Amino acid sequence: MLTVGEAIQQRRSIRKFLDKPVSREMIDEILEAARLAPSASNRQPWRFIVVTDPEERAKLRRICWDQAFIEQAPVVFVCCADLIAYSQPSRLKRSQEFIDYGVTKTLSGRFADPEFRAALLKMPDPDLSVFVAPAVANTYIAIEHMVLTATALGLGSCWVGALGEEGEINVLFNLPKTLVVVAVLPVGYPVATPPPRPRVSLSEILLRPLEAVVK
Numbered sequence: 001m002l003t004v005g006e007a008i009q010q011r012r013s014i015r016k017f018l019d020k021p022v023s024r025e026m027i028d029e030i031l032e033a034a035r036l037a038p039s040a041s042n043r044q045p046w047r048f049i050v051v052t053d054p055e056e057r058a059k060l061r062r063i064c065w066d067q068a069f070i071e072q073a074p075v076v077f078v079c080c081a082d083l084i085a086y087s088q089p090s091r092l093k094r095s096q097e098f099i100d101y102g103v104t105k106t107l108s109g110r111f112a113d114p115e116f117r118a119a120l121l122k123m124p125d126p127d128l129s130v131f132v133a134p135a136v137a138n139t140y141i142a143i144e145h146m147v148l149t150a151t152a153l154g155l156g157s158c159w160v161g162a163l164g165e166e167g168e169i170n171v172l173f174n175l176p177k178t179l180v181v182v183a184v185l186p187v188g189y190p191v192a193t194p195p196p197r198p199r200v201s202l203s204e205i206l207l208r209p210l211e212a213v214v215k
């Protein structure tokens with residue numbers, strides 16, 4: 001198995017897969033990598049459907065802009081964010097963790113006031129759609145854990161964000177609207193590893209030159 005650094009260096013988006021199944025152990029390992037991902041307030045909104053059935057893969061391919069590699073991959077993870085993870089009961093459960101670990105004692109400003117916090121936690125749920133952005137952001141972290149784990153196991157994958165019309169995948173798998181499909185991740189043995197795709201330079205992504213802060 002590769003180290004994290006090696007997996008980051010060697011990962012590519014793979015769009016051609018061998019006709020070779022991925023073992024149950026590897027699927028377990030990829031899902032475990034997702035399960036262990038960090039999330040804001042530890043809400044863990046990620047949910048998955050593991051797809052191996054050729055007919056379901058073909059349907060997913062058609063929905064996702066007819067991208068052939070989705071059908072070709074022996075296993076496809078449909079990655080969802082559960083908005084229920086942000087609901088009132090879940091909020092109460094998670095806040096207990098902060099209390100147990102003494103985090104609330106170090107809070108300052110209004111959040112230091114127990115009455116303010118209690119009132120905040122009693123507030124009714126707003127429309128759950130306001131939680132889409134954080135739910136998606138946190139699920140993305142889990143998906144990249146899966147991508148890097150697949151690479152470390154010698155597998156290839158490709159993020160798919162082209163998910164067809166809104167709700168189409170929900171209909172395919174009979175999912176409620178509170179489950180937002182975030183990405184589809186086909187995984188399999190790569191036919192070949194393509195050369196690295198271009199990246200912008202370090203100086204372009206640094207908003208302040210490194211030399212100004214590090215000797």
Ligand SMILES: Cc1cc2nc3c(=O)[nH]c(=O)nc-3n(C[C@H](O)[C@H](O)[C@H](O)COP(=O)(O)O)c2cc1C
Pocket residue numbers: 011012013014015067158159160161162183197
């Ligand atoms: C959120 C997201 C959505 C993407 N959606 C697609 C997609 O629908 N189809 C596809 O072929 N590649 C998709 N990609 C892969 C990117 O095109 C790819 O990561 C990028 O070109 C860099 O290439 P590399 O991954 O090999 O480094 C997606 C990547 C991300 C992160």
